[in-house]
Amino acid sequence: MRPPLPLVVLLLIIVVAKPPTVRAEPTQDRAALLAFIGAVPHEQRIRWNTNSSTCDWVGVTCNLNRTAVMILRLPGVGLVGTIPVRTVGRLSQLRVLSLRSNRLSGPIPADFAGLTLLRNLYLQNNLLSGAIPSGLTQLGRLVRIDLSGNNLAGQIPSAFSNLTHLTRLFLQNNRLSGSLPNISINSLVDFNVSYNQLNGSIPATLDRFPASSFAGNLHLCGSPLPSCNPLLSSPAPSSTSRKKLSRAAVIAIAVTAGLLLLALLLLLVCWAIRRRQRGAGQKATKEAAAEAVGRSGETGLTSSSKDDLSGGVGSSSTAPAEVAERNRLVFVGKGGGYSFDLEDLLRASAEVLGKGSVGTSYKAVLEDGTTVAVKRLRDVTVSKREFEEHMESLGKLEHDNLLPLRAYYYSKDEKLLVLDYLSAGSLSSLLHGSRGAGLRPLDWDSRMRVALAAGRGISHLHTVAHIVHGNVKASNVLLRSDPDSAVLSDFGLHPVFGSTAPPNRVAGYRAPEVLETRRPTYKSDVYSFGVLLLELLTGKAPNQASLGDEGIDLPRWVQSVVREEWTAEVFDVDLMRYPNIEEEMVQLLQIAMACVATVPDARPDLPEVVRGMEDIVRRTEGISDDQPSPPL
Numbered sequence: 001m002r003p004p005l006p007l008v009v010l011l012l013i014i015v016v017a018k019p020p021t022v023r024a025e026p027t028q029d030r031a032a033l034l035a036f037i038g039a040v041p042h043e044q045r046i047r048w049n050t051n052s053s054t055c056d057w058v059g060v061t062c063n064l065n066r067t068a069v070m071i072l073r074l075p076g077v078g079l080v081g082t083i084p085v086r087t088v089g090r091l092s093q094l095r096v097l098s099l100r101s102n103r104l105s106g107p108i109p110a111d112f113a114g115l116t117l118l119r120n121l122y123l124q125n126n127l128l129s130g131a132i133p134s135g136l137t138q139l140g141r142l143v144r145i146d147l148s149g150n151n152l153a154g155q156i157p158s159a160f161s162n163l164t165h166l167t168r169l170f171l172q173n174n175r176l177s178g179s180l181p182n183i184s185i186n187s188l189v190d191f192n193v194s195y196n197q198l199n200g201s202i203p204a205t206l207d208r209f210p211a212s213s214f215a216g217n218l219h220l221c222g223s224p225l226p227s228c229n230p231l232l233s234s235p236a237p238s239s240t241s242r243k244k245l246s247r248a249a250v251i252a253i254a255v256t257a258g259l260l261l262l263a264l265l266l267l268l269v270c271w272a273i274r275r276r277q278r279g280a281g282q283k284a285t286k287e288a289a290a291e292a293v294g295r296s297g298e299t300g301l302t303s304s305s306k307d308d309l310s311g312g313v314g315s316s317s318t319a320p321a322e323v324a325e326r327n328r329l330v331f332v333g334k335g336g337g338y339s340f341d342l343e344d345l346l347r348a349s350a351e352v353l354g355k356g357s358v359g360t361s362y363k364a365v366l367e368d369g370t371t372v373a374v375k376r377l378r379d380v381t382v383s384k385r386e387f388e389e390h391m392e393s394l395g396k397l398e399h400d401n402l403l404p405l406r407a408y409y410y411s412k413d414e415k416l417l418v419l420d421y422l423s424a425g426s427l428s429s430l431l432h433g434s435r436g437a438g439l440r441p442l443d444w445d446s447r448m449r450v451a452l453a454a455g456r457g458i459s460h461l462h463t464v465a466h467i468v469h470g471n472v473k474a475s476n477v478l479l480r481s482d483p484d485s486a487v488l489s490d491f492g493l494h495p496v497f498g499s500t501a502p503p504n505r506v507a508g509y510r511a512p513e514v515l516e517t518r519r520p521t522y523k524s525d526v527y528s529f530g531v532l533l534l535e536l537l538t539g540k541a542p543n544q545a546s547l548g549d550e551g552i553d554l555p556r557w558v559q560s561v562v563r564e565e566w567t568a569e570v571f572d573v574d575l576m577r578y579p580n581i582e583e584e585m586v587q588l589l590q591i592a593m594a595c596v597a598t599v600p601d602a603r604p605d606l607p608e609v610v611r612g613m614e615d616i617v618r619r620t621e622g623i624s625d626d627q628p629s630p631p632l
């Protein structure tokens with residue numbers, strides 16, 4: 001038995017789907033599908049019950065108001081024979097058609113030209129024959145075409161160039177002949193025409209693909225395959241070409257040697273600089289150095305604050321007792337067991353961790369090896385007393401998923417926060433950091449756990465501490481070395497900044513109403529958290545310059561794709577490698593979409609969101625124990 005859907009999910013379906021009051025049935029599409037399945041022999045696995053709605057049939061997915069079939073997926077179900085005209089070709093709203101890995105034969109029906117909204121066409125590994133119908137090249141929305149592993153013959157239509165959104169064109173393992181047309185599509189990422197009977201030269205518009213894309217065509221030539229010109233590829237080149245070659249070689253050698261020398265020089269310089277820095281005992285960061293230009297600061301703090309701290313030399317008008325009081329680094333809460341003072345902190349070697357919306361963060365390594373994170377706040381407008389009171393109350397917060405504040409420092413010029421340093425980095429760097437640096441894409445379970453941890457942290461803030469986070473974003477979700485755990489940072493800081501400073505300054509996470517009110521609320525936290533969930537699901541950064549064609553924000557982009565196209569299109573490609581998680585992803589997507597509702601009151605509360613996520617985890621743990629993946 002399946003437990004009932006959580007309330008959040010139901011709420012969200014209302015928000016996104018706006019289901020009709022009357023249950024519709026795609027009558028025309030139903031007739032087309034019945035005509036198809038009636039004419040094509042197949043295995044018993046397709047048992048489309050004529051008593052139930054077409055939209056509930058295996059392999060069929062309808063649009064949200066159940067008026068049309070959007071997706072037909074019947075891979076490997078033993079379909080045999082030709083695809084009759086006026087069947088599948090009548091599914092006029094179809095976005096995805098997959099009939100791959102069957103034994104379909106005969107031509108690709110000409111009336112596929114009527115599937116004008118089609119995005120993905122998967123007909124690979126059948127016995128289809130005849131030419132590629134020219135009608136296919138008029139389906140301007142096509143993104144992926146896979147016709148490989150059939151018996152298709154004739155020429156490859158040059159009008160494929162019309163398909164400006166195409167990212168994949170797979171035609172390998174057919175009997176296509178003639179020359180390769182001049183297909184020029186900028187978006188094309190995957191292209192394969194290997195193992196056909198093509199001849200002639202490879203056009204320049206396609207030579208960016210690897211040789212294996214063209215292999216197995218005996219008479220195809222030109223880059224990336226061997227040259228078509230027998231002179232250039234002959235083993236005994238003419239004397240002029242040899243001369244040219246040797247000159248090129250000389251130049252290449254000279255350039256390489258020059259580069260090597262340059263690299264060596266750079267290394268030497270770097271080494272020298274490092275030595276000098278170590279000798280001085282302090283490593284000023286690039287950023288700190290830049291800020292300290294014209295000052296005497298060595299750690300990135302201004303000289304005035306340094307004077308302030310180190311005995312009040314610069315502040316002649318204040319009494320010594322007051323000075324001592326003022327220079328204090330104030331530990332809050334349990335203080336994390338740290339024992340150091342401001343002097344120690346200022347002497348620490350610092351390294352910029354990042355420039356955030358509230359200020360710059362540093363990693364500070366004290367002389368005794370203690371490592372802490374120091375946040376230097378910008379634009380603090382509240383008085384010292386208000387600041388102190390606020391920090392004292394933040395310091396009292398204790399929760400596994402909140403990064404505790406350990407200490408603060410307030411002077412006229414400098415406002416610092418001291419926090420634990422977590423070396424595992426932020427969710428943002430893990431999701432969007434360069435793969436070259438040895439980072440593996442975050443797997444689904446980790447994403448789910450991190451999302452839950454962050455959700456629990458905010459939930460505690462909202463329900464126990466009664467504090468608005470105000471700055472929920474992936475770079476404020478820090479990972480603990482324990483992979484199950486993550487903590488939130490930068491919470492509840494917005495009250496110390498003036499109302500002029502927009503809260504949640506990273507636009508991609510900001511709830512629409514906050515633009516006007518400039519005050520974050522529990523509900524705006526929920527919105528930001530929803531964006532964070534969408535980020536985990538799509539792998540896209542919310543503040544990424546352009547999503548889709550027009551630079552819309554992440555929630556709007558997901559909404560447009562989910563409403564119009566196919567849900568799976570929104571998910572991170574890195575997640576598509578894991579089997580059997582699509583249902584969970586869709587459920588989390590629904591929760592996320594509820595959170596990013598435009599109207600604040602339509603958003604669920606954070607504890608409700610967390611419960612919905614816990615349900616997903618619990619349900620899948622139950623399923624994976626005793627139930628193998630469902631058929632088809």
Ligand SMILES: *[C@@H]1O[C@H](CO)[C@@H](O)[C@H](O)[C@H]1NC(C)=O
Binds near residue numbers: 049050051
């Ligand atoms: C459809 O419904 C009729 C009566 O309502 C029933 O006799 C028939 O067995 C049902 N068919 C299937 C496939 O369930």
Ligand SMILES: *[C@@H]1O[C@H](CO)[C@@H](O)[C@H](O)[C@H]1NC(C)=O
Binds near residue numbers: 063064
């Ligand atoms: C169903 O949704 C589509 C868009 O997906 C829309 O064009 C159509 O008018 C809707 N039909 C009804 C009956 O609401």
Ligand SMILES: *[C@@H]1O[C@H](CO)[C@@H](O)[C@H](O)[C@H]1NC(C)=O
Binds near residue numbers: 137138158159162
């Ligand atoms: C496709 O491109 C050809 C030229 O290659 C052009 O004649 C034809 O009109 C285009 N068709 C569409 C539907 O754009």
Ligand SMILES: *[C@@H]1O[C@H](CO)[C@@H](O)[C@H](O)[C@H]1NC(C)=O
Binds near residue numbers: 182184203205
């Ligand atoms: C290939 O097509 C482009 C534009 O479609 C054209 O400018 C170019 O001349 C063509 N090249 C060849 C070799 O036909």
Ligand SMILES: *[C@@H]1O[C@H](CO)[C@@H](O)[C@H](O)[C@H]1NC(C)=O
Binds near residue numbers: 178200
């Ligand atoms: C390619 O093969 C076709 C026959 O399939 C032939 O007519 C044509 O001349 C050949 N072209 C080249 C460049 O070899």
Ligand SMILES: *[C@@H]1O[C@H](CO)[C@@H](O)[C@H](O)[C@H]1NC(C)=O
Binds near residue numbers: 191193194212213
């Ligand atoms: C192209 O298809 C062939 C045959 O399936 C395969 O061996 C080759 O790796 C493919 N190349 C690319 C770049 O997809």
